[in-house]
Amino acid sequence: MQDTNPSGKLVDKIIEHAEELPPFPRIVQKLMPLIQSMAPVKEIEAVIQYDPAIAARVIALSRSPLYARKYSVTSLRDAIVALGNKELIKVVLAACSARYFQGTPTGYDLREGELWEHSVSVAIMTDILTEHIKFKNAVTAYTAALLHDIGKTILHFHVKDEFENILTMVKKERINFLDAERRVLGIDHQQLGALIAKKWNLPDVIVAVVRFHHQPEKVVPKFRQITKLVHVANALVTSMGIGCGVDGLTQPFAETTLTELKISPKLSEKLLAEFGARFHDLKEFLGK
Numbered sequence: 001m002q003d004t005n006p007s008g009k010l011v012d013k014i015i016e017h018a019e020e021l022p023p024f025p026r027i028v029q030k031l032m033p034l035i036q037s038m039a040p041v042k043e044i045e046a047v048i049q050y051d052p053a054i055a056a057r058v059i060a061l062s063r064s065p066l067y068a069r070k071y072s073v074t075s076l077r078d079a080i081v082a083l084g085n086k087e088l089i090k091v092v093l094a095a096c097s098a099r100y101f102q103g104t105p106t107g108y109d110l111r112e113g114e115l116w117e118h119s120v121s122v123a124i125m126t127d128i129l130t131e132h133i134k135f136k137n138a139v140t141a142y143t144a145a146l147l148h149d150i151g152k153t154i155l156h157f158h159v160k161d162e163f164e165n166i167l168t169m170v171k172k173e174r175i176n177f178l179d180a181e182r183r184v185l186g187i188d189h190q191q192l193g194a195l196i197a198k199k200w201n202l203p204d205v206i207v208a209v210v211r212f213h214h215q216p217e218k219v220v221p222k223f224r225q226i227t228k229l230v231h232v233a234n235a236l237v238t239s240m241g242i243g244c245g246v247d248g249l250t251q252p253f254a255e256t257t258l259t260e261l262k263i264s265p266k267l268s269e270k271l272l273a274e275f276g277a278r279f280h281d282l283k284e285f286l287g288k
């Protein structure tokens with residue numbers, strides 16, 4: 001999978017490290033089909049109630065100003081009804097993913113929690129874009145966006161030691177951070193992320209988005225639209241400086257995706273404003 005492999009040893013160590021990552025929570029695998037088949041609230045409650053951390057987050061969000069005006073929530077069941085299927089699965093996904101983003105990603109010169117903030121931001125922006133272009137599979141796009149940089153949660157440990165080498169390469173050879181990761185470490189965060197997503201048995205479409213979120217032109221045609229969505233959402237969030245670290249500005253951006261998705265400068269301003277409002281409302285409830 002690697003484009004280059006300088007020593008082989010380091011890349012083996014990195015992959016071994018990724019293999020140790022705990023499996024993706026089973027609650028998501030159990031919940032997805034229930035939500036898709038519009039199962040009764042009782043059945044959904046039965047799955048969530050055994051995960052106290054998730055149940056607490058579901059209740060907290062349903063009591064937030066976003067929902068509390070419409071419903072008075074006194075139980076998990078009330079909370080599930082108040083959120084509705086789409087919001088519920090998003091909260092559960094966010095709460096489950098948060099666990100993997102804990103710790104300090106010093107490798108990319110990010111503050112603690114910044115990579116998580118970036119991931120949630122890209123997920124919210126993707127959601128806004130999916131509504132805008134009426135993309136059908138909103139939950140898949142949201143999941144892919146949430147996990148697009150999952151490779152960084154492992155790679156940051158190894159980037160730390162090689163950081164100077166990577167930066168020097170970016171500056172001297174005028175290459176982007178992604179290419180430098182590959183040249184110095186033998187693997188980039190997209191490739192590593194795809195390995196993790198595969199190991200978690202996530203659907204092919206999510207593996208593909210994680211693998212090509214910086215290079216949507218390289219993904220197989222059937223997954224191109226969704227990859228472009230996450231690519232553009234990532235670029236918009238990065239343009240606001242949210243959790244992009246030193247590599248943010250040296251990542252490739254496929255300018256043509258903006259025209260392909262019919263996003264004019266005026267529209268992107270509108271999207272950013274909508275994002276601001278939603279991010280403000282959701283931030284504290286999404287899993288820190």
Ligand SMILES: [Fe+2]
Nearest residue numbers: 148149189213
């Ligand atoms: Fe990335």
